Amino acid sequence: MPHLTPEQKAAFKANGALIIRNALTPAQIRDARDALWEGIAADRDDPETWIDAGPRVPVGGDHPAIRATVHDSPLFAMMEEMVGVDALPKGSAGPHLVFPASDKSWSMPERGHLDGYYTPTNGVPEGTVGYMSINVTIYVEDIDEKGGCFTYWPGSHNVAYEYFKTRSLLSVQGGISSDVFPAGTFPQGQQFSGKAGDAIFWHGQMFHTGSKNINRNIRMALIGRFSRKDANDIRFETCGDQWAHWEGIE
Numbered sequence: 641m642p643h644l645t646p647e648q649k650a651a652f653k654a655n656g657a658l659i660i661r662n663a664l665t666p667a668q669i670r671d672a673r674d675a676l677w678e679g680i681a682a683d684r685d686d687p688e689t690w691i692d693a694g695p696r697v698p699v700g701g702d703h704p705a706i707r708a709t710v711h712d713s714p715l716f717a718m719m720e721e722m723v724g725v726d727a728l729p730k731g732s733a734g735p736h737l738v739f740p741a742s743d744k745s746w747s748m749p750e751r752g753h754l755d756g757y758y759t760p761t762n763g764v765p766e767g768t769v770g771y772m773s774i775n776v777t778i779y780v781e782d783i784d785e786k787g788g789c790f791t792y793w794p795g796s797h798n799v800a801y802e803y804f805k806t807r808s809l810l811s812v813q814g815g816i817s818s819d820v821f822p823a824g825t826f827p828q829g830q831q832f833s834g835k836a837g838d839a840i841f842w843h844g845q846m847f848h849t850g851s852k853n854i855n856r857n858i859r860m861a862l863i864g865r866f867s868r869k870d871a872n873d874i875r876f877e878t879c880g881d882q883w884a885h886w887e888g889i890e
């Protein structure tokens with residue numbers, strides 16, 4: 641019995657993103673939160689201590705309660721329904737926390753980036769490019785707008801596809817959008833707000849970014865990036881069909 645409807649897959653194809661509400665059970669949310677609090681340097685019972693706290697990554701994605709959000713929920717199976725059964729390695733999602741800021745000024749991020757590109761600080765080797773098929777951001781806390789929402793640009797995967805038809809994948813320095821979108825053409829982004837247990841799938845060539853949190857809650861998100869097992873064979877292919885390597889997308 642599939643988890644995704646043809647309409648949901650069509651929405652992912654059109655937008656490069658698909659929101660799944662209530663993907664996690666209350667127990668999965670509770671266990672993941674407990675795991676995160678094992679590493680947070682603040683008092684769980686005193687929200688005042690959460691302001692400007694840390695660390696951004698309090699436990700690893702290999703923590704059993706964090707891994708369970710991907711593999712004991714329907715989320716991994718949903719990704720396989722889109723990309724292909726056994727096409728993805730059984731990776732996890734890493735915590736990316738955004739703590740409430742003491743400075744309450746807020747503005748919508750103006751630009752996003754593509755993941756997988758070298759920057760001087762991100763550990764990606766220079767001259768290489770990661771090639772993710774599908775990524776997922778999972779909330780284990782309620783996140784309202786301005787609360788550090790994952791921010792994305794629906795449809796930008798199509799712009800990236802057109803761009804890379806005639807240019808090398810390596811041509812986008814640091815994955816920044818100004819190389820792909822000419823000046824003045826970058827559209828308005830969208831904040832993914834949601835409840836604990838909600839998730840968003842986003843295409844590997846979706847422009848996205850984090851945002852500032854001026855709300856009370858800690859932005860407790862888990863982000864998983866998934867490359868096809870055969871990514872090394874296909875990443876530099878100039879493919880006439882954008883969805884050739886998506887076995888479940890028509």
Ligand SMILES: O=C(O)CCC(=O)C(=O)O
Nearest residue numbers: 736789790791848849850
């Ligand atoms: O924290 C977020 O919501 C997005 C993080 C991000 O842009 C990234 O990890 O590449």
